[in-house]
Amino acid sequence: MKVIGITGGIGSGKTFICDKLKQKGFPVYEADVRALNLIETQNEIKQNIISLLGPESFTPNGNYNRAFVGNLVFKNPELLEKLNKIIHPATTEDFKHFTKKIAFENPDCPFLFKEAAILFEAGTYTSCDAVILVFAPEKLRIKRVMERSGISEENIINRIRNQWTEIRKMSLANYVVINDGYSDSDNEIMKLIAWLKYKFNRDA
Numbered sequence: 001m002k003v004i005g006i007t008g009g010i011g012s013g014k015t016f017i018c019d020k021l022k023q024k025g026f027p028v029y030e031a032d033v034r035a036l037n038l039i040e041t042q043n044e045i046k047q048n049i050i051s052l053l054g055p056e057s058f059t060p061n062g063n064y065n066r067a068f069v070g071n072l073v074f075k076n077p078e079l080l081e082k083l084n085k086i087i088h089p090a091t092t093e094d095f096k097h098f099t100k101k102i103a104f105e106n107p108d109c110p111f112l113f114k115e116a117a118i119l120f121e122a123g124t125y126t127s128c129d130a131v132i133l134v135f136a137p138e139k140l141r142i143k144r145v146m147e148r149s150g151i152s153e154e155n156i157i158n159r160i161r162n163q164w165t166e167i168r169k170m171s172l173a174n175y176v177v178i179n180d181g182y183s184d185s186d187n188e189i190m191k192l193i194a195w196l197k198y199k200f201n202r203d204a
Contacts, residue, residue, distance in 0.1 A: 075158055
């Protein structure tokens with residue numbers, strides 16, 4: 001089973017592309033979703049985040065206060081790095097367990113997709129057999145995030161500036177999926193799967 005990384009800047013539409021892949025029957029590890037679950041269920045992680053960023057990091061009912069945390073760390077690279085050092089080791093272990101589970105339940109599965117927003121920035125792309133970049137123009141990405149979450153344009157731009165540029169990501173990606181609202185997403189997925197089958201000489 002080949003591990004295929006999927007990454008892209010905030011608002012690029014990684015989740016949309018991953019949903020398409022899941023509809024095709026492929027297992028997808030969504031790092032941000034799994035990390036949120038770990039943050040809210042593992043007390044050690046929760047306490048470390050509170051120690052770093054304060055009790056406001058969680059709402060009174062125990063939910064991770066992503067808006068509060070994002071407002072702090074995306075303006076402070078040092079805080080962001082410290083937060084990532086709390087979360088990343090746990091997600092790395094979680095991904096190992098996820099991979100073993102998929103391999104046991106579906107030993108003939110040709111591809112497992114690992115979606116992570118900072119796959120390149122965290123250096124975890126090196127453990128993938130190939131990396132797919134989901135691309136959308138920056139103005140469209142900002143518009144998408146503002147519409148879905150209500151985050152201010154300034155905060156979104158701060159988050160974008162804390163991620164690698166698209167040009168830098170493209171220089172390392174093995175394949176680019178265009179998700180600009182004009183390209184046929186189903187056709188993009190079909191082309192991606194065909195490319196993977198050809199690259200790894202696998203049936204899928």
